[in-house]
Amino acid sequence: MRIAMIGTGYVGLVSGACFSDFGHHVTCVDKDGDKIAALRRGEIPIFEPGLDALVASNVKAGRLDFTTDLAQPVAEADAVFIAVGTPSRRGDGHADLTYVHTAAREIAKALAGFTVVITKSTVPVGTGDEVERLIREANPSADVVVASNPEFLREGAAIRDFKFPDRIVVGTSDERGRKVLGDIYRPLSLNQAPLMFTARRTAELIKYAANAFLATKITFINEIADLSEKVGADVQEVARGIGLDNRIGSKFLHAGPGFGGSCFPKDTRALVKIALDHDVQLRIVESVLAVNDNRKRAMARKVSNALGGNLRGKTIAVLGLTFKPDTDDMREAPSIPLVTGLLDMGAKVRAHDPVGMEQARRELPDIEYCEDPYVCAAGADALVIVTEWVQFRALDLSRLKREMAQPIVVDLRNIYRPEEMATLGFIYESVGRGPEPRG
Incomplete structure (x- = not known):
């Protein structure tokens, strides 16, 4: 052909x-x-x-x-x-x-x-x-x-x-x-x-419906994560418990800072507009968009709370900028509202991403970029893990603690175990895992 x-x-x-x-x-x-x-x-x-x-x-x-x-x-x-x-x-x-x-x-x-x-x-x-x-x-x-x-x-x-x-x-x-x-x-x-x-129109709708459904799963587990934090439950175990039901499935049940990228935000918004053009209201999809936007903005407040509610003059190290690992795509990445929120609260931000820093500079020109996660963390009052790059899953945590001004880690992807971080002396905040012991 x-x-x-x-x-x-x-x-x-x-x-x-x-x-x-x-x-x-x-x-x-x-x-x-x-x-x-x-x-x-x-x-x-x-x-x-x-x-x-x-x-x-x-x-x-x-x-x-x-x-x-x-x-x-x-x-x-x-x-x-x-x-x-x-x-x-x-x-x-x-x-x-x-x-x-x-x-x-x-x-x-x-x-x-x-x-x-x-x-x-x-x-x-x-x-x-x-x-x-x-x-x-x-x-x-x-x-x-x-x-x-x-x-x-x-x-x-x-x-x-x-x-x-x-x-x-x-x-x-x-x-x-x-x-x-x-x-x-x-x-x-x-x-x-x-x-x-x-039929042709059915195929066109399948694409939008698929992305909207996956976005809904992400938003659902993020709301369950918020509840888990309040009641002292572990959202990762909740996700596994419901995901083992083959009617639900385990994919896209990972709590985090909200979805971004080139597809989910754009396609869910377009689906809502298509429906309105045909006098149909997709209330669930509309709610997914609103909840996701609010969640992205709330992540900066989560970092602020970990530092006692005041970021003025504090240095925050951000690991991961792209909307997901293994891509350099910054479109609607959760890191953008997070970093913007941190800057608005008076923080100084340093950031590192394995491949996305060139693209990130166009979106976030007012921060310092570091070629190494440990240089990024040096002297930082808190470190925030935003994108779950595999490179961040095996950091030398003892070295990381020595580099930081304060041993505070806000893990928005839950890639570390709370008990391990507490043993190493970190003040560790994650997503949807309830009150954790302080180191």
């Missing part, structure tokens, strides 16, 4: 590289000439474990290439994927479909022969209808099927998610479209990946 991938962002680049690894010939298209030039040099614009090697091997094999010229790859393609950004629109929270609509119009002009055009970007219900209308308006003679094929990739584990998916959702009622997408994903049949064919 010949595939044109429009967009070389997170979804487009990972999907294009994985499709080429299946044996298809993939051309990734982007208007950003600097990005395309960098990709041709083997420079990957995002941090994703294993992606650099995957891109390099398939470029070398001649199955993957990059261009700014859309016309030829689309004309030669059996399938054209739209994988451009759909950020939240300023002012109302709707998904901004400007890039999707522009891509549809440009694709239409270049089509030659039967082609399946697939939206892989996360788009509101009915976007496929509009994409098809735009293509037929620009090119009435086009022999085209428009389908939906939402992505379900986790940043930091995207390649494995693509190659070993829980499911592949394809939204089209056209038999020719089903055959092309079935052929594209046939290499995954050995992994017995469920290939689910459904």
Whole structure:
């Protein structure tokens, strides 16, 4: 199969590289000439474990290439994927479909022969209808099927998610479209990946519903964490106790500072707006958004409380800035409202992140960045663990204590055991684990 991938962002680049690894010939298209030039040099614009090697091997094999010229790859393609950004629109929270609509119009002009055009970007219900209308308006003679094929990739584990998916959702009622997408994903049949064919609008809604449900699980366990702290329970044991019920499951039941990233906040807001446009109120999802926003802001108060309620002139060391480990993505990261809140309370903030500091500087320019967690902790009145990078799970705690001005640790990811921290003489605050003994 010949595939044109429009967009070389997170979804487009990972999907294009994985499709080429299946044996298809993939051309990734982007208007950003600097990005395309960098990709041709083997420079990957995002941090994703294993992606650099995957891109390099398939470029070398001649199955993957990059261009700014859309016309030829689309004309030669059996399938054209739209994988451009759909950020939240300023002012109302709707998904901004400007890039999707522009891509549809440009694709239409270049089509030659039967082609399946697939939206892989996360788009509101009915976007496929509009994409098809735009293509037929620009090119009435086009022999085209428009389908939906939402992505379900986790940043930091995207390649494995693509190659070993829980499911592949394809939204089209056209038999020719089903055959092309079935052929594209046939290499995954050995992994017995469920290939689910459904109507286009249903596929579009599946993506939003999935993200909203996972965001709800996170928010639910965070509220249970608050209750656990008040009643002296351990939220981690509560989560394990309910997660062993296979109707509930253990995933996304990890209490913390709230969800962030490129998908959950954007997609839950967009789902609420889609529902309101159709006179439906999603009260649960609305509450999830409100609770999550409040939780992120509350984390700075949690740090303040650990220091007696006064941060004026205090130095706070922050470990982890990205919204999750194994990515450099700072979009809606909990660290942003946390650090902003600490600064507003008069604290001086130092921070360290294994890969995300360059991106963090754009969001948080008024703090000090350290290349080492121990340098970050030196002289600090408190240390806050915000992102659960594996590098932070095995810190030399004795050395950490010696470096700090006060042995106060606020662990927003519960990666250490309270009893161990107390034995080492730390004042240790975690999430949802009740009153802990003081060292």
